[in-house]
Amino acid sequence: MVEIKEIWTKKTLIGLGLGQFLSLLVTSTGFTSSELARKGINAPTSQSFLNYVLLAVVYGGVMLYQRPALKAKWYYYLLLALVDVEANFLVVKAYQYTSLTSVMLLDCWAIPCVLLLTWIFLKTKYRFKKITGVVICIIGVVMVVFSDVHANDRAAGGSNPVKGDLIVIAGATLYAVSNVSEEFLVKNADRTELMSFLGFFGAIISAIQIAILERGELKSIQWSAGAIAPFLGFAIAMFLFYSLVPILLKTNGSAMFNLSLLTSDMWAVVIRIFAYHEKVDWLYFLAFATTAVGLVIYSMREKDxxxxxxxxxxxxxxxxxxxxxxxxxxxxxxxx
CATH class of the missing domain: 1.10.287 (Helix Hairpins)
Incomplete structure (x- = not known):
């Protein structure tokens, strides 16, 4: 009874449910990015630009209306925005060179980075139960690597898989820095303040980077409905993702957030089954169940x-x- 009460707390249920919704949003951004890459559109910073604009307009408008006193220095948000923009740039860029599944799998490199950073800077303690949950989650992802579907996907996707994988690892490292920084700011400052400044500085940095790196690419794109729809879909999914992430970071922490995203690859398989009627290896389902068990174990409260x-x-x-x-x-x- 004690163990059941530890699992099915309100905080745990909210964390697990919100984490999986965020995982679905990541899956949708992966599909839209992969679709743009297949169309030959190489504009990773431009994909994220509209998201930052939406954050600045929506949350910045709330701040202008409420006019609260700032709870954190503005340059903290500037540094966070710089790291976040470049993390998005690198991960989206990787779709030009490697497959969707490879990107999602290698994103799990952010987990050990987050554990290390939170332990050093946020003084987060990870006891045996937490470490066990992390290990089980990663085992679930490793299972996917050995499935026939994943092997076929890697063989079919990407012009330079090694380069793409290295870019993903670099982006995942920056994501870890961004997540831990957001966790610190949302717990010590304010969510609306965080989102508005992240959007404001992110939009400025993205605009500068677009002018330098992607202006020619944008001019060469034939802006049809088939090209506009993935851009808009990516922006909307990212806006929802960014809006909800601070809630999970504040209640459950950045480690739980990154562990929840491990299921994004499994959700991609579910979408393929029902949307494209593809047959998948049974190991995917076992991997999904294993990762889910790891998330539940990690979420269980430990008394100090x-x-x-x-x-x-x-x-x-x-x-x-x-x-x-x-x-x-x-x-x-x-x-x-």
Missing amino acids: RKEQDSAEVADEEEAGGSLGGGRAIAETSTKV
């Missing part, structure tokens, strides 16, 4: 030693009928 000691003393005081002792323990628990 102080909480356990307080609970044991509280039980002893309750058994002895000491009202004053119980009150003191309650005060101690509140302070902890």
